Amino acid sequence: MREPILKVNNLHYSYGNGNPALDGISVDIYKGEKIAVIGSNGSGKSTFFLNANGVLKADHGEISYQGTVINKKNLRELRKNIGIVFQEADNQIIASTVMAEVGFGPMNLKLPKEEVIERVEEALSYMNILDFKDRPPHYLSGGEKKRVTIADVIAMKSEVIIFDEPTAALDPLNAQMLEEVLVKLGEEGKTMLISTHDVDFAYRWAERAIVFDQGKIIADGTPLDIFKNTGILEQANLKRPAMLDVYEMLVEKKMVADTKDYPTSPQDLKVLLEKQFKFA
Amino acid sequence: MENSLGKSINFIRTSEKAEHQVTHHHKIGHKHGEGSAIDFYAYASKLRCWNPTFKVVFSFLTLLLCIGLNNPFVSIAVIIGMAYLTVLKGGLSLAAYISVLMIPITFIIMGTIAIGVDFSSQPIGQFNLFLGFGYLFTSVDKLQEMAFLMLKVFGAISAMIMMTLSTPSSEIIGVLRKAHVPKLIIELMNLIYRYIFILMDVFNNMRNSADSRQGYCDFKTSCTTFGSVASNLLVVSLKKANAYYTAMEARGYEGDLIFLEDEKKMPMRHLVIGAAFIIFLIILGIMTH
Structure with a gap:
């Protein structure tokens, strides 16, 4: 049995008003997983992320990173290894040049300056924004700011990267750029958790989906299983991905044979159709 | 490719905005957003790659000399030198430079008029102007003093403006940090x-x-x-x-x-030319004393 990279056990958290924001969350996350965290607004996704990074301290429950239970002393280790890309770039960017901004995390890790510079350049070229190095963040566009915030986390070399609704407020081109970066990071074996309301994106990108509802995890499994489960979709107020509907309609009308090989994108469907109709 | 294209478009847009702000300012007299225009000029300046410590120290020395030597020739030399640096070397348009200078110029003129021109109930002084209830009077000496003071303040300010128009705030803060603020x-x-x-x-x-x-x-x-x-x-x-x-x-x-700070190279050439300018100011000050 593989050892989970991040193990969350019976986590409870409530904000000042007494209502539980997290109500007994237990989840094991393994290295290299691509996880979509879905659920309506206020279901506890962001609170969970902040707990996982150690910014919020849980009322009950424990978090272990690579088998070590996190306490006050090794909190630093947790923050170093779990990076969050926040939903609003303007709430994350703190420095007044892109270079200082991306270097902020590595500087806090107390790395030598040469290494910080090396990491900054690496992260900036990874995100294709090396030319922005000396630019102040207030002259960048929304999509460019998003790239800077992702470079922030890449420069910290976190094992686990959490994206809090990354596609919100991005135009289609930038959203596509983001998806390419996610694929690239996935190929490098990074563990990723992404909260999103875009079910089509979750369906085509994720290997595993976790559904939050009112501070509880109500489902955890492959996106296909979850999106086929009407009960869960109703409880969490989710829509079905368009590609799933299309495929099931085609099967129902006997237009294609049911191979159980569900296409998640129009390209996949095209491949499937070409395969099935080659000999027809 | 797309990336760089988008970026340049963005930059053009920003500069259009800045330009727009400037023309706007001529009409309403510099009230809103001047701060951000100055910030933008600092990032766009060609002097930005110069070592910030050098720029800060150089403009401070110039400022001190301009005030300390109290000499109109030094003041004129400073005004010309700083305008040369900001406009020709820094690549800022003359209109934008003058627009930035308009704020201090207004204050200088208003402040120095009170020194050059006085008010009295009797017709005294070399020149006077009857206003119905009293006289505004002045003299050549007073006017000369006023002009010299204007030049001095203007020189000092243009040294500071050379610094702010070529060094983004984050770099100036970095210099202050090195100065153990x-x-x-x-x-x-x-x-x-x-x-x-x-x-x-x-x-x-x-x-x-x-x-x-x-x-x-x-x-x-x-x-x-x-x-x-x-x-x-x-x-x-x-x-x-x-x-x-x-x-x-x-x-x-x-x-x-x-924060991570970029180390900018300090070419010998800048140091030599900077020192030469400072020495030139001192000699000019002594010669025309």
Whole structure:
């Protein structure tokens, strides 16, 4: 049995008003997983992320990173290894040049300056924004700011990267750029958790989906299983991905044979159709 | 490719905005957004790649000499030298440079007129002007003193403006940090500089949304709206402060705000030319004493 990279056990958290924001969350996350965290607004996704990074301290429950239970002393280790890309770039960017901004995390890790510079350049070229190095963040566009915030986390070399609704407020081109970066990071074996309301994106990108509802995890499994489960979709107020509907309609009308090989994108469907109709 | 294209378009747009602001200013007399225009010029300046410590020290020395030597020839040399640096070397348009200088010029003229011209009930002085209830009077000496003072202040200011128009605030803060200004002040300066722009953004959004709902239709409504926007801004900034603190903690902030600073090379040539200019000013000051 593989050892989970991040193990969350019976986590409870409530904000000042007494209502539980997290109500007994237990989840094991393994290295290299691509996880979509879905659920309506206020279901506890962001609170969970902040707990996982150690910014919020849980009322009950424990978090272990690579088998070590996190306490006050090794909190630093947790923050170093779990990076969050926040939903609003303007709430994350703190420095007044892109270079200082991306270097902020590595500087806090107390790395030598040469290494910080090396990491900054690496992260900036990874995100294709090396030319922005000396630019102040207030002259960048929304999509460019998003790239800077992702470079922030890449420069910290976190094992686990959490994206809090990354596609919100991005135009289609930038959203596509983001998806390419996610694929690239996935190929490098990074563990990723992404909260999103875009079910089509979750369906085509994720290997595993976790559904939050009112501070509880109500489902955890492959996106296909979850999106086929009407009960869960109703409880969490989710829509079905368009590609799933299309495929099931085609099967129902006997237009294609049911191979159980569900296409998640129009390209996949095209491949499937070409395969099935080659000999027809 | 797309990336660089988008970027250049963005930059052009920003410069258009800055340009627009400048032309705008000629009409309304420099009231809004001048700060951000100066900030933009500093980033666009060709002198930006110069070592910031050199620029700060050089302009301070020039400023001190300009005041200390108290000599109109030195003042003129400083004014010409700084205009040369900012406009020709820095690549700032002359119109923009003059537009930035307009604010201090207004103050200088208003301030020095009070020194050059005096008021009396008797017709005294070399020249006087009867106003019905008294006389405005002045003399050649007084006018000369006024002109020299103007030149001196103008020279000192143009030295400072050369610095602000070629060095972004973050780099000036970096120089102050090297000069051992207390850490608390440095951290505050860094944060304030970053948040000015965020605050302006948020304020603009709120104002526009209030405007679109007829929030500024008459004077009374405008006052109420202004009050609501201001109080809302306070609440939002408290919330934002929280969000930032969270984001900083998530990246390992532990009480020390340390930023990576770019080391810029200090070519010998700059040092020599800078020193030569300073020495030239001193000699000029002594020769024409």
